[in-house]
Amino acid sequence: MTFVLRNHYEQERRIAITGLGIVSPLGRTTGRFWECLTSPPATVETAERSPGTADFEGRIEDFDELPPAIKKTIRKSLKLMNRETQLGVAAGQQALLNSRILENYEPDRMGICFGAGNVSVMPEDFQSAVEACLDEEGDFELDRWGPNGISEIAPLWLLKCLPNMPTCHLAIINDLRGPNNTITQRDVSFALAIAEACRTIRSEDADAMLVGATGTTLNSINLVHARLENEVSDHFDSADSESHDECNGMPFPSEGAGAIVLEDLHAARQRGATIYGEVLGAASASCLGHDGASAGGHALAGAMRQALRRAGLLPSDIGHIHAHARGSAITRAAESQAINDVFGSTGLSKHVVTTNGRLGNAGPGTGAMEMVASLLVLEHGCVFPSDAGDHLDGHRLNRSVNHGGGAVWDSFLSLSMVGRGLGSCIAVGTSDE
Amino acid sequence: MKRRAVVTGIGCVTPIGTNTREFADSLYAGRIGVGRLTVFDAEHYPVQIAAEVRNWDVSQVGLNPAQWQNCPRQTSFAMGAGLQAAHQASLADARIDPSRFGVYLGCGEPFEDFTAFTRAVHDTQRSQQPFVEHALRIFDPDAEREYEPDMPAMHLARLLHAGGPVANCVSACVSSTQAIGEACRMIQFDEADVMLCGGAHSTINPFGVTGFQRLSALSTRNDDPQGAVRPFDADRDGFVIGEGAALFVVEELEHARRRGAEILGEITGYGSGQDAYRVTDTHPEGRGAVKAMQRALQDANLVPDQINYINAHGTGTPLNDRVETLAIKQAFGQQAYHIPVSSTKSMLGHATTACGAIELAVCLLSLQSGVIPPTMNHDSPDPDCDLDYVPKQPREVACRHLLTNNVAFGGQNAALIVSRFDESSPATVRVRWAA
Numbered sequence: 001m002t003f004v005l006r007n008h009y010e011q012e013r014r015i016a017i018t019g020l021g022i023v024s025p026l027g028r029t030t031g032r033f034w035e036c037l038t039s040p041p042a043t044v045e046t047a048e049r050s051p052g053t054a055d056f057e058g059r060i061e062d063f064d065e066l067p068p069a070i071k072k073t074i075r076k077s078l079k080l081m082n083r084e085t086q087l088g089v090a091a092g093q094q095a096l097l098n099s100r101i102l103e104n105y106e107p108d109r110m111g112i113c114f115g116a117g118n119v120s121v122m123p124e125d126f127q128s129a130v131e132a133c134l135d136e137e138g139d140f141e142l143d144r145w146g147p148n149g150i151s152e153i154a155p156l157w158l159l160k161c162l163p164n165m166p167t168c169h170l171a172i173i174n175d176l177r178g179p180n181n182t183i184t185q186r187d188v189s190f191a192l193a194i195a196e197a198c199r200t201i202r203s204e205d206a207d208a209m210l211v212g213a214t215g216t217t218l219n220s221i222n223l224v225h226a227r228l229e230n231e232v233s234d235h236f237d238s239a240d241s242e243s244h245d246e247c248n249g250m251p252f253p254s255e256g257a258g259a260i261v262l263e264d265l266h267a268a269r270q271r272g273a274t275i276y277g278e279v280l281g282a283a284s285a286s287c288l289g290h291d292g293a294s295a296g297g298h299a300l301a302g303a304m305r306q307a308l309r310r311a312g313l314l315p316s317d318i319g320h321i322h323a324h325a326r327g328s329a330i331t332r333a334a335e336s337q338a339i340n341d342v343f344g345s346t347g348l349s350k351h352v353v354t355t356n357g358r359l360g361n362a363g364p365g366t367g368a369m370e371m372v373a374s375l376l377v378l379e380h381g382c383v384f385p386s387d388a389g390d391h392l393d394g395h396r397l398n399r400s401v402n403h404g405g406g407a408v409w410d411s412f413l414s415l416s417m418v419g420r421g422l423g424s425c426i427a428v429g430t431s432d433e
Numbered sequence: 434m435k436r437r438a439v440v441t442g443i444g445c446v447t448p449i450g451t452n453t454r455e456f457a458d459s460l461y462a463g464r465i466g467v468g469r470l471t472v473f474d475a476e477h478y479p480v481q482i483a484a485e486v487r488n489w490d491v492s493q494v495g496l497n498p499a500q501w502q503n504c505p506r507q508t509s510f511a512m513g514a515g516l517q518a519a520h521q522a523s524l525a526d527a528r529i530d531p532s533r534f535g536v537y538l539g540c541g542e543p544f545e546d547f548t549a550f551t552r553a554v555h556d557t558q559r560s561q562q563p564f565v566e567h568a569l570r571i572f573d574p575d576a577e578r579e580y581e582p583d584m585p586a587m588h589l590a591r592l593l594h595a596g597g598p599v600a601n602c603v604s605a606c607v608s609s610t611q612a613i614g615e616a617c618r619m620i621q622f623d624e625a626d627v628m629l630c631g632g633a634h635s636t637i638n639p640f641g642v643t644g645f646q647r648l649s650a651l652s653t654r655n656d657d658p659q660g661a662v663r664p665f666d667a668d669r670d671g672f673v674i675g676e677g678a679a680l681f682v683v684e685e686l687e688h689a690r691r692r693g694a695e696i697l698g699e700i701t702g703y704g705s706g707q708d709a710y711r712v713t714d715t716h717p718e719g720r721g722a723v724k725a726m727q728r729a730l731q732d733a734n735l736v737p738d739q740i741n742y743i744n745a746h747g748t749g750t751p752l753n754d755r756v757e758t759l760a761i762k763q764a765f766g767q768q769a770y771h772i773p774v775s776s777t778k779s780m781l782g783h784a785t786t787a788c789g790a791i792e793l794a795v796c797l798l799s800l801q802s803g804v805i806p807p808t809m810n811h812d813s814p815d816p817d818c819d820l821d822y823v824p825k826q827p828r829e830v831a832c833r834h835l836l837t838n839n840v841a842f843g844g845q846n847a848a849l850i851v852s853r854f855d856e857s858s859p860a861t862v863r864v865r866w867a868a
Contacts, residue, residue, distance in 0.1 A: 080712060107709065108724060116603075118581050119542035121640065123554045123564050130554045140555040142548060146477030150643050158644030159712055159842060163542065163582075164604045168843030171707040177721060179705035180845050181611050184582045184603045192600050199618045205705070205728065220564045221545065225581070227565070228574050283624070284598040285532060288591035302532060302596065420587070422599055 012202045015279040016268040016431055019099025019261030021064075021091040021212070022372045025254050026358055028055045028062065028090065030098070034376045037358065037384040052218060052254030052360040058086050064094045073173045080160055081169060082120050083255070087365065088166030088214030089173070091257035096174060099261035099273060101208055111178030111206040112170055113197045114259075115189025115213030115364040116163040123220050125161075128152045166214055166257075178206040187324065188284055188416045189213055190258075190367035191424035195282035197262050207267060212259030215363030222363060223253055230328050232361050251326050254360030258368030260375070265431060276375045278431040280411070281311030284424035293419075297334030297341075300324075300415060300423030304342045307413065307425035315343045318427075319410040320351035320383060322374045324417045326361055331419040338423070351408050353383050367416045371426070374412045378430055381409040438617040438628075439854060441694040442524070442682030444517025445794045446510040446633075448484040448675055449780055451493065452517060457798045460806040461827045465780050467658045467673050472506075472637045473547075480651045482658040483637045484675035484782025486510060494520075503576040504584070505543035507787070510678035511585035511633035512592075518629065519593055522682035527692045531596030535625045537616040538586040538601050538680070539608030539632035541786035544640035545580060546573070585633055589680075597625045603786065605841035606746070607705075608632055609679070610789030610849055614703030616683055626688040631790035633678030641674060648713075648842075650750060660810050662783075664747035664776035665754045665822045667813040672748040675782025679790035681797075698800045701834070702735065702850030704728025712843055715752065719760030721846040722746075726764035726838055729848040733834065737765040740772055740850070741830055742805045744792045744837040747776020748783055753840060755817045761838075762820075773830060775823040779809035789839040789847065796835040796851045805830050 022028065026036035032055075049055065056062045060075045074089070081089065092112070096102055101110070129152035133144035159165065164182040171180055179200050183189045190213035197209035217226040226232045233250040260276075268275055283306030287299040308315065321343075324335055343350060355373050359366060377383055411429035443453050448466030450456030459466075470483040490498045491509050494516040501509055519525070549572050556571075557564045578584075583601040590599045598619060602612050609632025616630035636645070645651050652671040654661040663669040689696055706724030708716040715722070730737065746757055754776075762769045777795050784791055799805050804827050811824035833855075838848045 077712070108706070111705075111707070119544065121545055121550065123550075123557070126551065126554050127558060130551055130558065133551075134555075138559070140551055142551070143474075143477055145551075145639060145643075146475065146479065150479065150646055153643055153647050155647045155649075156713065157647060159648070162603070162605060162843070164841075164843055164845065165712070167604075168707075168712055168845065171709045171844060172711065175709045177707045177709045177724065180707040181602050181604050181615070181705070183600055185586075185600050186581070186583060192598070195598075195624075196615055196618075199615075199622050202622070203618060205732075220568065223565050224568045224572065225577060227569060228577055284600075286535075286590050286596055286599040288587055288599070289531075289594040289596075299596075306532075421591075422587075 014265035015198050015201055015262050016265040017260050017276045017279065017375060018263055018268050018273040019095040019101065020276060020372050020375060021094030021098060021259040022369060023054050023056050023087045023090045024256040024359060024369050025052050025054055030372065030376060034380065037373060052252050054087055054256050056087060056090060063090050064097050066093060070173055077169055080156055081165065082160050083219065084116065084120060084214045084216055085165045085169060087255060087257040088114060088212060089169050091259040092170045092210055092212050095259035095261050096210060101261055101263065102174060107175045107177040109178055109207040110176045111180055111200060112167040112176055112210045113181045113193040114167045115183050115193045116166060117215045117222060117363045118184060119163060120161045120219055121221055125157055170210060186418050187364065187367060188418060188422050188424040189364040190371065191282065191416050191426050192284055194279060194426050198279055198282060201262060201264060208261060208263035210259060211262055212257060213364045213368035214257035215365030216255035217253040217361050217363050218255045226253060226361065251356045251361040254362045256359065256362040256365045256369050258365065258372045260371065275431045277378050277428045279426065280313065280429050281307040281427040283307040283310060286422050288421040290421065293330040294334045295421035296331055296417045296419045296423060297338040299421050300335060300417045301338040301341045303423040303425040304413060307427045311427040313427060317411060318413055319408040320353055320377060320412045322370050322412055322414045323352050323354045324415045325354040325356050327419045335417060351383055371414050374414055378409050383408050436621045436623060437686040437699060438620045438683050439686050439689050439699045440681050440697045440797060441684050441689050442518035442522030443697060443794055443797055444514035445679040445791060446486055446489055446513040447677040447781055447791055448486050451489045451513065453798065457802065460777065460795060461804055463807055463809050463825060465659045465809055467661055467782055469658060470637065473639060475642065478642060480642055480646055480653060481655045482661055482673055484673055485637060486677055489513065504579045506635040506676060507540055507543060507633040508579060508585045508588065511540060511680065512588060514631060514633065514678040514680040515589040515629055518680045518682045522694060524593060524682060529627055531594050533597055533626040534595040535597030535619060535628050536586045536590045536595050536599045537612045537628055537630045539612035539786050540582050540585045540601055541603060541608060541634035542582055543580045544638055546576060547639040589629060593629065595629065604845045605843055606785055606788055607839040607841045607845045607847040608786035610839045610847040611705060613681065613790060613793060614705065614847060614849060617700045617703055620683065620685050626685045628683045629680060630683055631678065631680035632787040634785045634787040635676035636674050636785050637676050645674060652749065662749045662779045663810040664749045664779050664808050665815060665818040666811050667815040669749045669751060669754060671750050672778065673782040675784040677784045677791055678787050679794040696854045698797050698851045699854045700849060701852040702729035702733030704732060705847045708844030710844055715756045715840060717756065719756040721844055722757060722760035722838060722840055723763045725846040725848040726836065729836060729850050733850045735834055737768040739834050740836050741832050742799060742835045743772055743774040744795055745774050745776045746838055746840045747778050749778060757840060758818045758820055769820060773805055773823045773828060774820050775806055775808040777806050789837065792837045793849055793851060796837050799835060800832050800851060800853050803829055803832055
């Protein structure tokens with residue numbers, strides 16, 4: 001890297017990324033994920049799955065190679081997990097295994113922080129209870145819910161659908177007794193989770209943190225909300241490129257999870273861990289008091305500037321930008337403007353990458369999958385190609401260009417935003433001695 | 434030197450008071466907020482009692498109720514508590530850099546409108562049409578947009594022009610405790626100067642009552658609402674669902690001093706820990722709670738005999754109260770027998786994700802008044818619960834360092850310590866905690 005590290009926390013612990021996990025519509029291993037990302041869409045075999053569905057059927061075989069005791073615990077717990085939780089747990093297990101951190105760790109010194117969506121109330125969990133409340137005409141009688149309906153609900157239904165369940169199950173399965181939290185802040189959840197985990201390590205409340213996010217816009221209630229918020233296409237029926245164009249860049253509903261292991265850089269080096277990158281800066285900002293379409297862009301620009309300052313980086317140091325690039329055309333225009341505002345003329349020559357056309361909108365899980373994709377760019381030293389569904393006004397998407405400053409494999413900014421006025425940015429670089 | 438986080442504003446909307454003065458008066462009078470459930474018709478439910486917030490609407494903090502009618506109850510409570518705290522801290526008069534002002538709440542899951550949801554389930558079962566398309570036709574879109582846990586934080590950031598980080602966490606019954614602790618961390622790490630933090634929740638709806646009823650967690654003393662929540666009592670049989678909010682303006686010390694803000698207390702300690710045992714049960718010895726309390730003590734650089742009062746999680750379930758007692762004894766050793774411990778859930782019911790924030794408000798009010806609230810309905814001592822639970826009567830105590838402890842389904846635990854503000858606070862020096 002060409003820049004001099006001036007980390008905001010340089011007197012404190014530096015944070016290394018030492019494990020990756022992914023469960024996505026493009027595969028459930030990092031190898032398969034990268035292979036799919038770098039292949040033309042038409043050549044990617046997705047078997048019988050419908051568009052946006054993760055390569056995961058919820059069987060114990062779908063989890064990574066695991067020690068027998070852990071496999072046994074997961075098998076027993078599967079019935080207590082909804083789909084989002086299963087995806088999050090699978091991605092988390094992969095990241096832990098990949099990092100090899102559990103070969104020698106103190107349970108009290110390792111915690112978890114995840115991003116997740118709202119409680120998932122599934123219609124199918126209520127069908128038998130609703131049937132038990134029908135009158136002679138076959139109409140639903142609300143008055144019968146107390147005496148007839150409640151007892152038809154599964155005893156542990158509430159625990160199955162709470163958003164904090166991925167972190168609880170991961171803690172139980174792996175005996176991780178450190179700080180444990182779940183952030184439910186839509187598409188910026190994962191970035192907030194990374195920032196929180198970094199503070200946890202730097203404050204010495206833990207030595208390592210498993211960080212991830214899981215989400216879906218495929219389940220019924222989440223899809224209703226995503227459609228109302230204009231976050232997914234409402235006339236998308238296949239994942240081919242033509243449909244993307246019809247959607248004018250609006251992502252298709254999808255699901256998925258990603259996870260990374262963060263730990264003290266010094267400790268990671270001492271144990272000989274593979275270091276995929278270093279978290280150099282993290283920031284989030286809001287602009288909710290301002291009406292209008294540009295609120296999210298203003299917030300995002302503020303977050304980018306803060307993250308760069310905390311990382312001690314200049315815009316020209318950044319190798320690639322992983323754009324949010326979701327939402328309405330107005331939101332994408334606001335993001336594009338934010339990149340221009342922060343990067344100035346150098347922004348036009350940056351690699352701006354997006355995976356939306358391939359991954360869709362998996363709610364909070366998308367940010368985590370994007371982070372894994374960009375970390376794989378650092379590892380492989382090249383970007384993945386663009387897709388017909390990728391849109392961000394005025395920026396070259398996923399195309400190689402020559403420019404000064406950091407190379408694509410040196411560093412990146414990962415951007416997330418909520419159109420109505422939230423933005424977040426994580427700065428990641430390769431870890432130099 | 435650690436940046437210090439001080440409290441300059443408190444707001445609360447609870448079943449026993451919809452502002453801090455009413456709330457404090459009720460706490461020390463031992464007023465119990467549990468009664469017959471009225472938010473929806475629960476006549477045919479196995480559980481018919483709750484601790485409801487009554488006589489409240491957002492006009493009391495200057496908002497137009499018509500503009501907030503589509504919001505879930507928790508959003509209304511959060512607006513009340515948030516604007517009260519901002520008013521007490523005089524935020525409107527302060528020239529705060531918006532980019533250094535954030536919001537971090539622990540608001541829980543707002544469930545769908547039960548009537549519309551069950552109707553959609555029924556209609557789609559009968560007609561075999563897709564649930565989503567039908568729901569999009571019959572759900573109220575304005576209300577649906579509000580059914581996200583982060584909406585209170587987003588609304589407050591908008592109303593108060595906070596331009597810094599905005600976050601919401603959900604970690605069951607420790608959510609708001611963690612939100613406050615993490616907000617303090619943001620200040621300590623120089624990521625913000627001012628944070629509005631706390632939590633709000635209401636599970637007084639058919640989904641919430643159904644879920645907790647199926648977990649066998651609720652008291653079924655329908656005939657005796659006032660005696661239903663009995664923390665640490667031998668005859669306890671479960672908790673009563675409550676609701677409410679407490680929010681705080683937490684500020685970096687020098688920032689508060691520069692603008693002449695009144696300092697109501699200092700958050701000196703925060704600790705979090707996981708049982709890593711079972712989703713449904715706490716660890717039999719409460720190991721996560723022990724760690725959370727020990728980490729909070731270490732964070733505050735305090736030893737057990739410096740704590741003057743513990744506000745316990747104290748739900749009134751047979752398991753929680755026994756295990757929490759064990760955890761306090763492990764964390765505090767013999768000193769546990771000399772520290773007064775009370776559960777204000779005996780008056781407030783269980784406000785789930787908001788309970789930690791409300792209980793921190795209890796501690797801050799005790800710092801100011803020098804009076805700690807009682808555990809109501811503590812009539813028959815339980816041999817497994819053998820600490821000083823301050824039964825039925827408030828008590829004058831020299832309050833300097835107070836700890837609040839929370840425990841959650843899923844094994845999450847968190848504790849906060851609030852201290853009387855002292856220039857030479859021991860919390861300014863940080864030592865690494867040794868296991």
